[in-house]
Amino acid sequence: MRVFKVFKRSPKGPQILGVLTIGLAFTIFSVFLLGIQNFQGIVSKWQQGIEVLCYLNSDLPESKIKEILDRIKNEPQISEAKYLSSKEVKQEFLKEAGNLLEGFENFEEELFPNLISLRLKRPLTVQELKALASRLQEIPGIKEVQYGGKWLERVYESLNFLKGLLLVGGILLFGITLFICSNTLKLIFYQRKEEIEILRLMGASESFIRIPFVIEGTLQGTLGAILSLVCSYLIFEFLQSKIPMWVLPYLPELKFFSLKTMLSIMGLGLLSGMIGGFLSCVGSSS
Amino acid sequence: MIQVYGLCKTYPGGIKALEGVSFSVNKGEFVFITGPSGAGKTTLLRLILLAEKPDRGEIIFEGVNITRLNRKAICQFRRKIGFVFQDFKLIPHLTVFENVALPLEISGYPLKKVKKRVEQVLMLVGLDSKLFNQLPPALSGGEQQRVAIARAIVSNPPLIIADEPTGNLDPDLTVEIMNLFDKINLTGTTLIVATHDRSIIERYRKRTIFLQKGRIVGDESF
Numbered sequence A: 001m002r003v004f005k006v007f008k009r010s011p012k013g014p015q016i017l018g019v020l021t022i023g024l025a026f027t028i029f030s031v032f033l034l035g036i037q038n039f040q041g042i043v044s045k046w047q048q049g050i051e052v053l054c055y056l057n058s059d060l061p062e063s064k065i066k067e068i069l070d071r072i073k074n075e076p077q078i079s080e081a082k083y084l085s086s087k088e089v090k091q092e093f094l095k096e097a098g099n100l101l102e103g104f105e106n107f108e109e110e111l112f113p114n115l116i117s118l119r120l121k122r123p124l125t126v127q128e129l130k131a132l133a134s135r136l137q138e139i140p141g142i143k144e145v146q147y148g149g150k151w152l153e154r155v156y157e158s159l160n161f162l163k164g165l166l167l168v169g170g171i172l173l174f175g176i177t178l179f180i181c182s183n184t185l186k187l188i189f190y191q192r193k194e195e196i197e198i199l200r201l202m203g204a205s206e207s208f209i210r211i212p213f214v215i216e217g218t219l220q221g222t223l224g225a226i227l228s229l230v231c232s233y234l235i236f237e238f239l240q241s242k243i244p245m246w247v248l249p250y251l252p253e254l255k256f257f258s259l260k261t262m263l264s265i266m267g268l269g270l271l272s273g274m275i276g277g278f279l280s281c282v283g284s285s286s
Numbered sequence B: 001m002i003q004v005y006g007l008c009k010t011y012p013g014g015i016k017a018l019e020g021v022s023f024s025v026n027k028g029e030f031v032f033i034t035g036p037s038g039a040g041k042t043t044l045l046r047l048i049l050l051a052e053k054p055d056r057g058e059i060i061f062e063g064v065n066i067t068r069l070n071r072k073a074i075c076q077f078r079r080k081i082g083f084v085f086q087d088f089k090l091i092p093h094l095t096v097f098e099n100v101a102l103p104l105e106i107s108g109y110p111l112k113k114v115k116k117r118v119e120q121v122l123m124l125v126g127l128d129s130k131l132f133n134q135l136p137p138a139l140s141g142g143e144q145q146r147v148a149i150a151r152a153i154v155s156n157p158p159l160i161i162a163d164e165p166t167g168n169l170d171p172d173l174t175v176e177i178m179n180l181f182d183k184i185n186l187t188g189t190t191l192i193v194a195t196h197d198r199s200i201i202e203r204y205r206k207r208t209i210f211l212q213k214g215r216i217v218g219d220e221s222f
Helices: A002-009 A012-048 A062-073 A086-101 A126-137 A149-190 A193-201 A206-241 A245-250 A259-282 B041-048 B071-078 B096-106 B111-124 B141-153 B171-186 B198-204
Strands: A051-056 A078-084 A115-120 A142-146 B002-011 B015-025 B030-034 B056-061 B081-085 B159-163 B190-194 B207-212 B215-220
Touching: A012 A149, A012 A206, A012 A259, A051 A062, A051 A126, A062 A078, A062 A115, A078 A086, A126 A142, A126 A149, A149 A259, A193 A206, A206 A259, B002 B041, B015 B041, B015 B056, B015 B215, B030 B041, B030 B171, B030 B198, B041 B056, B041 B159, B041 B190, B081 B141, B096 B111, B096 B141, B111 B141, B141 B159, B141 B171, B159 B171, B171 B190, B171 B198
Parallel strands: B030 B190, B030 B207, B081 B159, B159 B190
Antiparallel strands: A051 A115, A051 A142, A078 A115, B002 B015, B002 B056, B207 B215
């Protein structure tokens, strides 16, 4: 009861300032996290779209094509293998090229290869893709396997570098957030140093002195984290409304935090507030 | 009740606040400690309260050397002492009632009895019940000092220490507050009051210890 009385009557200015500062620090962290989460979504969508093409020797009998298909389907990483005859490839090619290739409809079908188009079960690393390609290449009847080669390798390297950068940045930002939270609370509670001294002179135990500060810190941390979630949501909605229409088909569905992530952020706010509240009294022991 | 032996305290910079101070106070006694500013009055009281540690010397309270207590025992010891300061040392965001109830809460006094005891003590120091739910900044200096005295006596401590308790009060209020201390002393509580106000010492004619430059230069009983 005393704890809540103290919290209720404590000067409101520093309490609000504490919640706002923690809220700001957590908003920066949350927006960053949101960025990573959606960036990963974009990368995953792009990776899932990777198509491996196996060009076949010409004039393969149907039985041989069936045999190749069966062997390909035995690969555990492949979810779908689809045979396209040179006629189908031509049709597909003309369809995708649209008006650009008007007049080329009379191209001989033989100019187009027979191929098997593969879809992957999950996004593969470059090494896995290379290994898969060389295994497929060994199947008799397959002339060439294409998966993007060097270009894909470079894109993957860039993506991995970016991911690493984001991870380091995220850890740093989280550390800074914790630091800001505990120091804000420490500064606020430092103003109440005299109150702590009075309690000590009256013979109050350390737990009697600390508990209200720890609870106050916990409440401020939690409220700050909730505030940051509200701010992050507003920022997310604003940015989403600013995405040009033509980019939308290339993006996966952009998502805000799941309930689990939101609870985790609130938990982090609670924890940092608790630590800040506890640390605020440690330095003033007499 | 309390014996002080060869107490020495030097602050950083070589400032000697106390040098070999020794005296004893009996149970139920009322003692003034006086001297000019910087004589060491406040330091002496802070050492007795264990708010600071002496460089040398011992303080024996009820037969226990309190200069060697551990943290837990210091808490227990402080609960036996009431304190009153010139600047009242009230917690500004707690009401008068809550300020006075604090020592009882700290010592684990039964919650059901707290209300009755606090009201009883606030009446004893002459505070109007309308003020019980006020915050200290809304009270006058005299009222705030009464609250501080009520807080000091609420848990019936055997010893009360007061450092310049009338320093911020006008002469009429000074007399009222000193009369209150006198009344408390009559109940058997030991009082050590530091003051530089000679008029109080002459008016109340209690035992007086004179300090000068950190040393005892006189100890008079009337």
